[in-house]
Amino acid sequence: MASSFVKFAKIVVLLSLSLLALVSCSVQESILKSAFGQQAAYFSTDDTETNRLIKISDRVYTYNWYFDRTLIIRTDAGLVIVDPFSEHLVVGMKKALEEAGIDDNVHTLIYSHYHLDHVLGGGALEPAHVIAHEKAPSYWRDFDERGASVLAPTRLIEGDTDLEIGGVAIKLIYMGKAHSDTQYAVYLPQEKLLYPPDTVSVRVFLPGGGPDIYMPGFLSALDRLALLDFDTFVPSHFGIGKKSDFLESLEMLHFVQELAELTYAKLDSSRPMFMDKEGGEAFFTEMYYPLKERYGDWHGFDQQVIAAMGRHYTGVYVGY
Ligand SMILES: [Zn+2]
Structure with missing residues (x-):
């Protein structure tokens, strides 16, 4: 009886884990799919919808x-x-x-x-x-x-x-x-x-x-x-x-680049920061919040900020 119960319990645990994996996989896919879908709102604006x-x-x-x-x-x-x-x-x-x-x-x-x-x-x-x-x-x-x-x-x-x-x-x-x-x-x-x-x-x-x-x-x-x-x-x-719009955008690019340089200097250690969850989260904190404070109301901030953080930081890290 006891061994049947253990077998049953094992099956339940295995099934639950498989189900959990399936659910988390589909949740992750939904998030990714939704992120790609959101890009449409980036490219479709009042200016781009009127030829x-x-x-x-x-x-x-x-x-x-x-x-x-x-x-x-x-x-x-x-x-x-x-x-x-x-x-x-x-x-x-x-x-x-x-x-x-x-x-x-x-x-x-x-x-x-x-x-x-x-x-x-x-x-x-x-x-x-x-x-x-x-x-x-x-x-x-x-x-x-x-x-x-x-x-x-x-x-x-x-x-x-x-x-x-x-x-x-x-x-x-x-x-x-x-x-x-x-x-x-x-x-x-x-x-x-x-x-x-x-x-x-x-x-x-x-x-x-x-x-x-x-x-x-x-x-x-x-x-x-x-x-x-x-x-x-x-x-x-x-x-x-x-011209002021051009200058403002240029200032934004310099700001992101300088922030990436500061973040690189701050998080640099013998073990690459991107190999640890804490390191990755510290990177997010260092870059995301200052950017959101200054540029959170710019068009496409939500859709592009993660890519911008990655692009500028990687550019500083690698040298391109
Ligand atoms: Zn081009």
Whole structure:
């Protein structure tokens, strides 16, 4: 009787443990699934849900197709467009320009960097000139069909490059090892406007902690842009802002980076802190609360703060 009871008890314990494992597995999966689902709220905002042409000045327009925002410069020689993004954006932009009574030819298409989400669909614009960084084509060759479909540049450039097209000065500022080593910010000194694709946005916590390939290069490139004389800040994603918005975002990046450096110094010990639960929790406390206090009301804080903590800390730890 006693041994039957023990057997029975063992079975009950085993079943309970298996059930518990199943439940905790499904709870963990639900949390992960929900976290991914929440990212939709990050990308879908009032700015990204309205596809529209916005006139910034007589010379400058911007058109956004959902999450992507292009820059359109009206020169006396024709349009200069920075980044076609996709066939969808180009179709929408052409229609919007037509509706606005703008039927100028496209004089020049500029690719801000090689990334495929910025450079597709340009052929339909039939530009007379296409400009990209000299390393861009070598990247496109790695991406078969989509890479091959990029409208080929007619001019490859390196370093800072000044253009003068139809009475408009266009300064292409090379950003070095920032978000890509093929990246340019576009500065229009007469318009006092800066379009620095895939850098920072307006009061937005950046996806994944920052779209950089090398944080020191990214920060120094942005510090250099901060010295320019501009009033209007047009990000390639989310809403349009002022120079003060650009500076505020740059300050946020420096704050997270410095916090990661302080946290690294504070928690450094002979045994890596990330191998202990207490170490991990101390890391969370050191980084999360100061960030929440300053930036808790920024768009995307909840969805991106963990990624930002990880990105900046790992960057400090590893050196990238
Ligand atoms: Zn990019």
